[in-house]
Amino acid sequence: MMDNFQVCDRDLDTATLERYQKADYVAVDTETMGLVVGRDRLCLIQICDPEGFVTAIPVAPGQTNAPNLKTLMEAPGTEKIFHFARFDLAQLQHTFGIQTQPVFCTKIASKLARTYTGSHGLKSLVQELSGIELDKSAQCSDWGNPDNLSPEQLRYAANDVRYLIELRTKLTAMLQREDRWALTQQCFDCLPTIVNLDLLRFKDVFEHH
Numbered sequence: 001m002m003d004n005f006q007v008c009d010r011d012l013d014t015a016t017l018e019r020y021q022k023a024d025y026v027a028v029d030t031e032t033m034g035l036v037v038g039r040d041r042l043c044l045i046q047i048c049d050p051e052g053f054v055t056a057i058p059v060a061p062g063q064t065n066a067p068n069l070k071t072l073m074e075a076p077g078t079e080k081i082f083h084f085a086r087f088d089l090a091q092l093q094h095t096f097g098i099q100t101q102p103v104f105c106t107k108i109a110s111k112l113a114r115t116y117t118g119s120h121g122l123k124s125l126v127q128e129l130s131g132i133e134l135d136k137s138a139q140c141s142d143w144g145n146p147d148n149l150s151p152e153q154l155r156y157a158a159n160d161v162r163y164l165i166e167l168r169t170k171l172t173a174m175l176q177r178e179d180r181w182a183l184t185q186q187c188f189d190c191l192p193t194i195v196n197l198d199l200l201r202f203k204d205v206f207e208h209h
C-alpha cells in the first residue's frame with residue numbers, strides 16, 4: 001500500500017502512542033458521516049508526525065472510548081494541528097470525552113494571515129503554500145465502514161494530514177511577520193470554550209441580538 005502508513009483498529013497501539021508523544025506536534029484529522037455532531041458519527045481518525053508517519057484509526061459504531069488516543073490528544077507537550085479544529089474537537093469530545101489541547105488550527109491561522117484571499121479551504125491552502133494539487137474527490141464518500149475503505153479513501157485520508165505540519169510552519173512565519181501571532185494564539189486558546197458552546201447548541205452568544 002502506501003509508505004509511512006499504518007492502520008490501528010479502534011485505538012492507537014502503545015508503541016505508536018509513545019512515538020507520537022515524543023513529537024513536539026502532530027497533525028490530526030477526522031472523517032465522519034457528515035457535519036452535524038451528535039447526529040453524524042465519527043468513522044476515522046488520522047494522525048501524522050513530523051516524519052510523515054501516518055496512522056489511520058477506524059472507529060466502530062457505538063465505540064465510546066479510545067484511551068491511548070485520549071492520552072495523545074490531551075498530552076500537554078504535543079501540539080495537535082487541525083484544519084478547522086472546531087469541528088474535529090467537538091467530534092472527539094462528543095464521541096470519546098477527549099479534551100484536545102494544545103491546538104493549532106490552520107484555518108484560523110490562514111484567516112488571520114492571508115487577508116488577501118477569501119479561500120481558506122485546505123485545498124487552496126496546500127495549493128498556494130505547498131504547491132501541491134490535493135485530490136478531494138473522496139471527501140463526500142461513505143466513511144461508515146472504515147474497516148473496508150477503498151485505496152482512494154485511504155490515500156485521501158492520509159493526504160488530509162500530510163501537509164498540515166508544513167502549513168503550520170509557513171502560516172506561523174506569515175503571522176509573525178504581520179504581528180498577528182499573539183492574537184492567533186488567543187484564538188486557539190478560545191477553542192475549548194467555543195466547542196463547549198457548540199456542543200450545547202448555543203449560537204451567537206457574543207452577538208448583541
Ligand code: MN
Nearest residue numbers: 029030031160
Ligand atoms: Mn479529512
